[in-house]
Amino acid sequence: MGDLARRYGPGLTTIILLLVAFWLIMLVIVPNLTLLEQSFRPYLPVVDVGGPKDTYSFSNYLKVFNGEIETSVLGITFHIPVHVKTFLLTIWYSMVVTVACFLLAYPLAYFMAKVVNPKTLPTLLLLLFVPLWVSEVLRAFAWWIILALKGPLNWILLGIGVIDKPVRWIVGYDGVVVGLVYTYVLFMLFPLYNAVSSLDTNQIEAAEDLGAPWWKIHWRIVMPHAKPGIASGSVMVFMLSAGSLLVPSILGSTTSQWFTQTIDQWFKDALDWNTASAYAFLLLVLCTVFVTVAMKLFKVRLSDIAK
Amino acid sequence: MHRFRLTLLNTYTGLFLLYMLAPLAVMSGAAFNDNKLPSIVPWKGWTTRWFIEMIEDERMMIAFANTLWVAAAVALISVVIGTAAAILINSVSGRLRTALYGMMISTILIPGVVIGISTMILWTKMGNALGTEFFLFRAGLHLSVLGQVSYIAAMVMLLVLARLQSFDPGLEEAALDLGASHAQVMRRILLPHLYPAIGAGAAVAFFQSIENFNVTQFTRGGADTLTVYVFSKVRSGITPTINALAFLLICVTLVLAVIYEANRRRRVRIEAARLDEARRAEEEMAELIGRG
Numbered sequence: 001m002g003d004l005a006r007r008y009g010p011g012l013t014t015i016i017l018l019l020v021a022f023w024l025i026m027l028v029i030v031p032n033l034t035l036l037e038q039s040f041r042p043y044l045p046v047v048d049v050g051g052p053k054d055t056y057s058f059s060n061y062l063k064v065f066n067g068e069i070e071t072s073v074l075g076i077t078f079h080i081p082v083h084v085k086t087f088l089l090t091i092w093y094s095m096v097v098t099v100a101c102f103l104l105a106y107p108l109a110y111f112m113a114k115v116v117n118p119k120t121l122p123t124l125l126l127l128l129f130v131p132l133w134v135s136e137v138l139r140a141f142a143w144w145i146i147l148a149l150k151g152p153l154n155w156i157l158l159g160i161g162v163i164d165k166p167v168r169w170i171v172g173y174d175g176v177v178v179g180l181v182y183t184y185v186l187f188m189l190f191p192l193y194n195a196v197s198s199l200d201t202n203q204i205e206a207a208e209d210l211g212a213p214w215w216k217i218h219w220r221i222v223m224p225h226a227k228p229g230i231a232s233g234s235v236m237v238f239m240l241s242a243g244s245l246l247v248p249s250i251l252g253s254t255t256s257q258w259f260t261q262t263i264d265q266w267f268k269d270a271l272d273w274n275t276a277s278a279y280a281f282l283l284l285v286l287c288t289v290f291v292t293v294a295m296k297l298f299k300v301r302l303s304d305i306a307k
Numbered sequence: 308m309h310r311f312r313l314t315l316l317n318t319y320t321g322l323f324l325l326y327m328l329a330p331l332a333v334m335s336g337a338a339f340n341d342n343k344l345p346s347i348v349p350w351k352g353w354t355t356r357w358f359i360e361m362i363e364d365e366r367m368m369i370a371f372a373n374t375l376w377v378a379a380a381v382a383l384i385s386v387v388i389g390t391a392a393a394i395l396i397n398s399v400s401g402r403l404r405t406a407l408y409g410m411m412i413s414t415i416l417i418p419g420v421v422i423g424i425s426t427m428i429l430w431t432k433m434g435n436a437l438g439t440e441f442f443l444f445r446a447g448l449h450l451s452v453l454g455q456v457s458y459i460a461a462m463v464m465l466l467v468l469a470r471l472q473s474f475d476p477g478l479e480e481a482a483l484d485l486g487a488s489h490a491q492v493m494r495r496i497l498l499p500h501l502y503p504a505i506g507a508g509a510a511v512a513f514f515q516s517i518e519n520f521n522v523t524q525f526t527r528g529g530a531d532t533l534t535v536y537v538f539s540k541v542r543s544g545i546t547p548t549i550n551a552l553a554f555l556l557i558c559v560t561l562v563l564a565v566i567y568e569a570n571r572r573r574r575v576r577i578e579a580a581r582l583d584e585a586r587r588a589e590e591e592m593a594e595l596i597g598r599g
Contacts, residue, residue: 004398007479009489019391024407027457028414031425038428108323111316122571124320126564131327133560135518137537138553142330144541145337145345152333155348182330214312235416243418246520250541260420260521267525273428280421287418302412 032284039278060278083262083279090259091286093173094241097180101188101237102230104181109192109229110222114201132186140250143179144170147251175251176258180241187240188233195229196222231298238294239287259283331557338550345547357551364548370536373448374517377532380452381459381516382509388456389463389508390501396464397471412465414458419521426454427526446528454522459515463508470504 005013040056064087068079112121131139146153147169154166169175199222207217223230248258263283267276295301336347341354361367396408427450434444443449474497482492498505520534527535540549 004395007398007476007489008394008493012489012493016391016395019388020395020407023388023392023457023460024410027426027453027460028410031429031457032417032421034429034432035421035425038432104323107316107319111320115313115316116320123568124324126568127324128327130557130560130564131331133514133563134331134553134557135534135537137520137534137541138334138549138556139330141537141541141549141553142334145347146330146333148346150344150348151346152348182326186327214309239416239418243420243521245420245524246538249538260418263420263424264524267424273424276424277428280418280424283418284421287416291416302409 035277036281038274039281041274043272043274060275061282063275063278064282086257086262087259087282087286089173089257090242093177094180094238097177097184097241098188098234098237100177100181101185102192102234104185105189105192105233109189109196109226110218112193113197113199114204128186128189136183137246137250139183140179140247143175143182144250147175147178170251170253171255172253173256175253176248176256179247179251180244183244183247184237184240187236191229191233191236192226193229195226199225227298228300231294231300235291235294238290242287242290243283331553334550335554335557337547338554340547343546345545345550357547360546361548361551366531367533367536367548367552370531370533373530374533377448377452377455377523378513378516381455382512384452384456385460385463385512386505386509388460389512390467390505392460392464393467393471394497396468411461414461417458419519420525422454422457423522423525426450426457426522446526448523448527448530448532450526450528451519451523451532454526455516455519459512462511462515463505466508466511467501467504470501474500 004016008016039060040058041054042057042059044051044053064083065081067082069082069085070077071080071085072078112124116124145151148154149166149168153169154163157163158166169178203221203225204217207221212220243260244258245260245264248256248261249264252258252261259279260283263276263279266272266279270276291302333347334345337345338357339353339355340347341351341356342349392411396404396411399407427446430444430450430453431446434441437444478496479492482496483489487495517532518534519532520538523532523535524538531539537549537552540546
């Protein structure tokens with residue numbers, strides 16, 4: 001702090017401190033604390049707010065356990081509260097999306113970092129950047145067109161005779177997963193590419209000379225080196241997927257429900273901001289836990305992920 | 308590398324590019340199909356009527372203007388806050404630095420839904436507590452701006468901080484010793500060094516803001532931005548006007564990409580020519596010396 005004042009004088013230092021304080025206190029800390037406080041309050045008519053009925057309780061959080069429905073996983077049937085099910089399925093499908101993105105992006109990241117002619121690399125990167133500049137809502141919309149019952153995908157497959165009647169692609173969570181993978185795979189690709197390209201190519205050649213099979217080179221040399229990239233890509237893709245509201249709303253079917261959609265319904269349809277806060281806070285906790293676990297698992301720090 | 312695996316990787320890259328770009332082509336194609344539903348099959352003939360309908364769509368034009376205003380405001384505020392934050396981080400150390408830096412970065416990882424709801428609740432509550440109907444405390448795009456700044460400022464901060472690493476603080480001291488004021492040091496020495504990063508930060512902030520849906524959705528009140536409008540269109544009655552819009556946006560992106568690429572190639576060529584010339588000059592020199 002003293003350093004700051006010495007370098008920029010008292011006036012500028014005050015301005016800098018005020019700006020940062022406005023950001024961190026008014027835009028980050030206080031809103032989140034308000035969210036937390038609000039999540040313990042009951043939903044009341046305006047006249048009762050601040051009255052005797054306005055007491056703190058966990059009842060908004062306990063709403064997660066309302067309304068059991070029958071579910072079966074792997075042939076075992078059991079009862080589970082509908083919002084808990086949504087929460088768990090959101091986590092599960094976000095993980096599926098994350099793994100799918102990794103599997104899709106890894107070969108390309110390796111190709112770009114170690115194989116491709118350096119002269120064509122900028123062109124390749126530029127082509128990959130194009131979809132990134134087209135907004136998320138349009139990318140989801142594009143897949144809505146493609147996967148439609150009378151859309152081009154069914155048309156092509158019917159044309160070459162792979163299927164004999166149109167397939168309904170947007171069932172369950174299929175459409176959501178396809179859309180999320182397409183939307184977020186580049187957030188896996190670029191961190192992976194950065195991590196792999198910092199690997200010394202001599203290491204790969206040495207392993208080859210010593211007779212290591214290709215899969216072992218990847219498993220024992222490239223992937224361990226790319227660990228920070230894998231961690232940051234996975235965290236980005238998981239958080240973006242679990243937090244996405246656009247893609248599940250556009251590509252969701254009648255049987256798919258994303259946790260963010262549940263929050264949105266509490267907020268916009270039920271106008272119950274307090275329960276929406278409680279659910280939003282649960283989402284925040286989930287994301288914090290995921291990032292912490294990922295950091296422990298991959299032994300990386302927050303600053304590595306942010307890169 | 309083994310020839311077969313190399314072919315496989317090349318094919319894979321081609322397929323990946325197709326996977327990334329084909330949906331955009333499908334979407335653009337549907338903009339010209341004379342079909343009430345947005346699709347490229349069945350093809351019912353060429354038309355430009357979706358473009359005309361798009362221009363006549365007043366709500367879309369308002370949404371477009373709103374998007375630009377919000378993005379400009381977000382870019383401006385994020386650049387100011389992000390730059391201040393980077394300068395602050397750069398001049399503190401130890402635990403304080405770790406704590407501040409961690410808090411700043413973690414804003415990027417907060418889900419947009421949470422930012423949207425928390426911003427909305429805080430400002431309406433403040434408005435209620437003050438008993439005022441002043442617009443600042445009611446839902447609207449200005450709250451979307453504040454919500455978006457809360458995480459976009461962190462992105463600007465990272466860009467500016469990276470640039471600060473290559474700054475020599477000795478220059479500041481020299482200027483101070485020579486009698487410059489603190490304001491002069493900031494304006495004439497530090498900021499000029501940071502301009503490239505500030506420019507890049509402004510661009511990133513602008514585009515992040517245009518992309519934003521989650522924060523805007525919860526804070527906008529009745530106002531539309533382009534993303535929100537497109538979303539409501541996609542969910543309700545869809546007409547290919549959205550495809551027309553998408554086609555235009557993709558065209559703009561492609562034109563910018565081509566300009567960027569052409570510029571890059573030109574620079575590479577100039578660089579190569581310069582190296583060539585240097586080599587020739589060296590050879591001539593060597594020849595002269597040999598003769599002498």
